[in-house]
Amino acid sequence: MSFFRPSPITPGPGQESVWDYPRPAKLEDTNKHLRIIFNGITLADSRHAKRVLETSHPPTYYIPGDDIKLEYLVETSRRTMCEWKGICVYYDIIVGDKRVSNAAWRYVQPTPDFVDIQDCYSFYASLMDECYVNDELVQSQPGDFYGGWITQDIVGPFKGGSGTMGW
Secondary structure, three states: OOOOOOOOOOOOOOOEEHHHOOOOOEEEEEOOOEEEEEOOEEEEEEOOEEEEEEOOEEEEEEEEHHHEOHHHEEEEEEEEEEOOOEEEEEEEEEEOOEEEEEEEEEEEEEOHHHHHHOOEEEEOHHHOOEEEEOOEEOEEOOOOOOOOEEOOOEEOOOOOOOOOOOO
């Protein structure tokens, strides 16, 4: 079986190509200003986050619990395992009369290379009302499996949409 691999978009000045990101994934600090808004509440506001970079994926941001209004997150029974990052639990988000299921996650048993995100949470931008990186409204990564955030400084094409599982 052969898989189609798309041609990477050439990054312009100040841009990164997801095709230059490593595999396996790597973790790095970021001082970008991240904000997440849901049902009129700013759930997260941070300049101390981390980001995970992996080939063909826009960055996934992990925000320290201290920068999140954790009272709106309710742990669910959903658990997953990532070969790079470890064991993950998921959270519903409930603000007022609005609820989204499994909208955030955290690695409770991270692998040694990802231990720095153990107390950090990530959110599906597609399930939030607004997510910002440095005041830019992000676009969510296609599909419902990955949680990358797309901004103008990131170019693809991006894995996650229909027909991209074989990349």
